Amino acid sequence: MLSAEVFEIAGRRVWIGVFWQEKIQGITFSLDREQFERNVERLSGFLRRRGVDLDLAREGSNYPALVRDVIIGKVDNADVLDELSFEGLTPFEGRVYEWLTKNVKRGDIITYGNLAKALGTSPRAIGGAMRRNPYPIVVPCHRVVAKDGIGYYTPRLDEKVFLLKIEGVEGWTSSKLTS
Template sequence: MLSVDSFEIAGRRVWIGVFFSEKIQGITFSLEKGQFKSNINRLTGFLRRRGVSVDTARKQSEYPSLVMEVITGELDNGELLPMMSFEGLTPFERRVYEWLTKNVKRGSVITYGSLAEALKTSPRAIGGAMKRNPYPIVVPCHRVVARDGIGYYTPRLEEKVFLLEIEGVKGWTGSRRT
């Protein structure tokens, strides 16, 4: 099922969509309604290519509100981690997502290189895992930055800046170098 809602956060309208069955299968969000529709389609395709059976029928749930509470800091990312299905992920991706969620808390960042060092892998592998993250916000890929700037973010850098600014991480948001 797909649960969709929008919220006013820090003076911006944020659309949040959550695919779920018994647990959360994927999350997407956007600061623009048109982009949000594209994000839903992109996530649907990604999950299906990974063998996840997703139902696009709409059904209200508490999941978008929970994701919003992570954005606003009312909930810690780790509190939602048990709600993730982890369907369709490789063991490497799951290890990266769990480590990141448990260790890089709100208001802090980690570089691709430091995360790679902690997990004994390469920064390029970390970058690929971040790009494929089906649980943005809960798995805080927005907190992974380049050593010399904010780094890249899928699908739009504006969302990464927004999330970091909400969390009070201002030092990295002035640099939009990718």
Template sequence: MLSVEHFRISGRGVWIAVLWEEKIQGITFSLEGEGLENNLERLTGFLRRRGVGMDLAIETSRYPSVVRDVILGRVENSEVLSMLSFGGVTQFERRVYEWLTKNVKRGSVITYGDLANVLGTSPRAIGGAMKRNPYPIVVPCHRVVARDGIGYYTPRLEEKVFLLGIEGVEVWTSSRRT
């Protein structure tokens, strides 16, 4: 199923789309609705390539509100881990996503290199896992930054700046170097 809702957060319109069956299969979002359709196509294409079947029928669920509550800090990211299906995610990606979600809390960041050191891998592997994250916001890939700047973000850097700004991570939102 697909649930899509619009919220006002910090003066911005935020569209949140959640694919789900028994658990969340994927999340995407957009500021002001810009690019939501493309983001959803990217997410469904990724999940299909990974062998995840999905029904795209529109149905209301609580999931978009849960994601909104994570953005607002009403719910801890780690509290939502049990709602994720992890379908189509490799063992490595799941290990990265779970460690990140449990250990890098709201209002803080970690570099690609530091996360790689903790997990015994390379910064490039971490970057790839972040790019493929089907659960943005809940799995806080926006909290992973480059050592000398904010780093990249899929689909747009503006979303990373927005999320870090809401979390009060001002030093990184003023550095847009990638």
């Protein structure tokens, strides 16, 4: 199923969509309705290529509100890990996402290099895992930054900036890589 809702957060409209069956199969969000629809298509295609059995019927659930509550800091990211299905992930991706979610808290950041060092891998492998993250916001890939700036974000950098600002991570949101 797909549950989708729009919320007002920090003066912005935020579209949140959650694919789910028994647990959350994937999350997408956007600050723009048209981009949100593209994100839904991109995520559903990605999940299907990964062998996740999706039902594209739209049905309401509490999941979009749960994701909103993570954004605004009402719910800790790690408290939502048990709600994620982890379907279609490689063991490496699962290990990265779990470590990141449990160890990099709201208001903090970590570089690709330091995350790689913590997990005994390469920054490039971490970057790939972040790009493929089907659970943005809950698995806080927006908190992973480059050593010399904010880094990149899929699909749009302005969404990473928005999330970091809400979390009070102002210094990284004005870095040279945001333009």
